Each structure stands twice: as structure tokens, then as C-alpha cells.
Amino acid sequence: MTAGTSDIEKAAGVLRAGGLVAFPTETVYGLGADAGNSAAVARVFQAKGRPPSHPLIVHLADPEHLGEWAEDVPATARLLAERFWPGPLTLVLRRGRRVSLAATGGLETVGVRVPSHPVALALLSAFGGGVAAPSANRFGSVSPTTADHVRAELGDAVDFVLDGGPCEVGVESTIVDATGDTPSILRPGGVTREDLEAVLGFPLAVPATSSVRVPGQHPSHYAPRARVVLVEPEKVVAEAELAQELGHRVGVLVPPAFAGVPVKAHAVVAVPGSMAAYARRLYGFLRELDQRGCDLVVASVPEERGLGLAIANRLRRAAGPRPSD
Numbered sequence: 242m243t244a245g246t247s248d249i250e251k252a253a254g255v256l257r258a259g260g261l262v263a264f265p266t267e268t269v270y271g272l273g274a275d276a277g278n279s280a281a282v283a284r285v286f287q288a289k290g291r292p293p294s295h296p297l298i299v300h301l302a303d304p305e306h307l308g309e310w311a312e313d314v315p316a317t318a319r320l321l322a323e324r325f326w327p328g329p330l331t332l333v334l335r336r337g338r339r340v341s342l343a344a345t346g347g348l349e350t351v352g353v354r355v356p357s358h359p360v361a362l363a364l365l366s367a368f369g370g371g372v373a374a375p376s377a378n379r380f381g382s383v384s385p386t387t388a389d390h391v392r393a394e395l396g397d398a399v400d401f402v403l404d405g406g407p408c409e410v411g412v413e414s415t416i417v418d419a420t421g422d423t424p425s426i427l428r429p430g431g432v433t434r435e436d437l438e439a440v441l442g443f444p445l446a447v448p449a450t451s452s453v454r455v456p457g458q459h460p461s462h463y464a465p466r467a468r469v470v471l472v473e474p475e476k477v478v479a480e481a482e483l484a485q486e487l488g489h490r491v492g493v494l495v496p497p498a499f500a501g502v503p504v505k506a507h508a509v510v511a512v513p514g515s516m517a518a519y520a521r522r523l524y525g526f527l528r529e530l531d532q533r534g535c536d537l538v539v540a541s542v543p544e545e546r547g548l549g550l551a552i553a554n555r556l557r558r559a560a561g562p563r564p565s566d
């Protein structure tokens with residue numbers, strides 16, 4: 242059920258009172274708190290089990306408010322904001338006076354975005370201020386793309402959950418560092434590199450998956466409980482069957498080129514051929530494989546173009562070394 246006007250009012254009241262509201266955005270569900278209230282922001286870190294040095298994104302209702310939340314906004318950042326907001330783009334800028342240092346993890350920069358989901362925009366307008374919100378999952382795990390995912394993962398740690406149906410984009414926003422003269426991509430996401438470059442007119446640097454450019458990012462992130470193993474597309478079926486024979490409960494994400502090939506594994510998911518559809522369903526697939534009791538997921542990365550870049554990034558991070566390794 243999609244949230245109605247009284248739900249929005251109630252949620253805005255919870256934010257004003259320093260509480261936590263989970264809300265839908267076009268990318269993933271966020272866990273929101275008043276970005277100007279340090280105590281409320283501290284509760285977000287607690288609920289997620291996230292280290293306090295790991296900065297949050299501030300969500301605004303209107304690009305016009307940017308000047309209150311960020312300072313010295315360069316012309317390139319204004320151009321990107323104009324072209325891609327509301328939408329799945331986060332701009333890292335110099336912190337403005339209204340942002341609590343708790344929200345930025347002590348940094349003098351701040352990530353800001355205007356989301357496009359109508360429920361998110363209604364909440365932000367009703368609340369009237371900035372809402373600091375990470376994805377509404379436990380630290381390191383897969384982001385939620387439905388209200389049920391949020392409830393299953395955070396339960397009572399959230400004061401109110403706004404339900405806006407399944408998220409349209411399905412992977413998080415693209416984060417662009419716009420503090421310097423030359424913008425760079427810190428995290429690929431819902432706005433493609435190609436679309437950004439078309440607007441800017443020059444190529445953008447994208448970090449290698451292994452580099453830790455965004456403070457607090459760890460190699461294993463966006464990860465299901467099951468271990469994730471990535472192989473070449475043509476080796477997915479053989480690798481999955483071998484692991485299953487060796488006694489694993491294998492979940493397999495079958496690449497589109499091999500759709501219909503029978504696979505002897507515990508759980509078999511056919512990956513959509515369209516990158517938009519794959520991005521929308523990626524986290525749901527990973528959650529489903531966990532729920533079905535898989536201990537190993539075998540997959541391959543798609544071509545790193547368009548939304549394929551964000552999908553490949555999330556799969557690589559999910560396959561990264563775990564803290565216990």
C-alpha cells in the first residue's frame with residue numbers, strides 16, 4: 242500500500258520529534274532523521290550498526306534549498322543538479338551551516354541529493370528541512386527495495402515506515418565528488434556515467450572497485466549472507482554445479498546469454514537481459530537467495546556500461562573479503 246497524506250504528516254512529525262522514518266526513494270529505501278539534529282542522526286548510526294565516521298546523504302525537497310546545506314557550489318555541480326535532480330544523483334560539496342557534523346561523519350563535505358520518488362518528495366516538503374538518510378539496512382548488507390525488506394531488517398529500530406511500493410531504480414544513487422575543479426565518480430549508481438559525461442562534455446574518472454575513496458567504505462558491502470563468487474558468464478553454470486556437488490547450497494544468477502540452460506543447483510534465478518530490470522531486481526534476488534537458504538551465490542558481472550557499471554560494482558563489493566576473512 243502506498244503511503245497517504247496522513248501517513249506523510251505523521252512521518253514528518255516523527256522527524257520533527259527526533260525520530261527515525263524509513264521512506265521510499267526511487268533508488269532504495271532510506272532511514273531518515275532530521276539532518277540538523279545530532280541526537281536524531283546518532284540514532285541512525287545506532288539503528289544501522291554503522292560506524293559514526295561513515296557519512297550520510299542529506300535529502301532535500303527542492304534544489305533551491307541547496308545553498309543552505311552546501312557552500313561554494315561550483316558551476317559544474319549546479320549544472321548536474323539542474324539536469325539530474327530530482328533523481329538518483331548525489332553531489333558531494335562543501336558542508337553548509339545547517340548540516341550537523343554528526344551527519345557528515347565529521348567531514349567538512351556533505352553528500353546532497355533531491356530524490357524523485359513522490360512519497361520522498363512529499364515527506365521532505367512536509368518536513369521542510371534536510372533529511373539525513375543512509376540506505377535502510379544493517380551496515381554492510383543489501384539495501385532494501387521494498388518496505389517489507391526494511392521491516393524485516395530493522396524492525397523496531399525504526400519509528401515509522403512509509404510504504405511507497407518497490408523502488409524503480411533498485412541500486413543506490415551515483416555519487417559525484419563535485420568539491421574540486423574536476424568532478425569524479427565516487428560510487429556508480431542510478432545516473433549513468435555516460436549520461437553525466439554527455440552533460441559535462443568530458444570523461445569522468447571512476448574509481449577501481451577495490452579503491453576506498455569514499456570514507457568508511459569497506460571491500461565487502463551490499464552483501465547477502467551467502468558468499469558471492471564471480472566467474473566469467475560462460476563458466477557460471479559449470480561453477481555452480483561443481484560447488485553444488487561439493488555440498489554447497491548454491492544459488493545461481495544465470496546470465497541472459499545462458500537463459501533456459503538447465504542448472505543443477507539449489508536455487509536458480511534467470512537474470513533479466515535489460516540492465517534497468519536487472520538493477521531494479523538485483524537486491525531482491527540476493528535477498529531471495531538468502532531466504533532460500535543458499536550459502537553460496539555464483540554469478541558473473543554484466544558489461545560495465547550504462548547501469549551495468551553500478552550492477553558490476555555492487556556484485557564485486559558483495560564478493561569482496563568479509564570482515565571475518
Ligand code: TXA
Pocket residue numbers: 266268269270271272295296297298329331333334345348350351352356374375376377412413414415416427455456457458
Ligand atoms: O540512493 C542512495 O544514495 C540512498 C538513498 C536512500 O538516497 N542512500 C544511500 O546512502 O545509499 P548510504 O549511506 O547507504 O550510502 C551513501 C554513501 C556512503 O558510502 C558514504 O560514505 C557516501 O555516500 N558519502 C556520504 N557523504 C559523503 C561525503 N561527504 N564524502 C564522501 N562520501 C560520502
Ligand code: MG
Pocket residue numbers: 375376384
Ligand atoms: Mg548503504
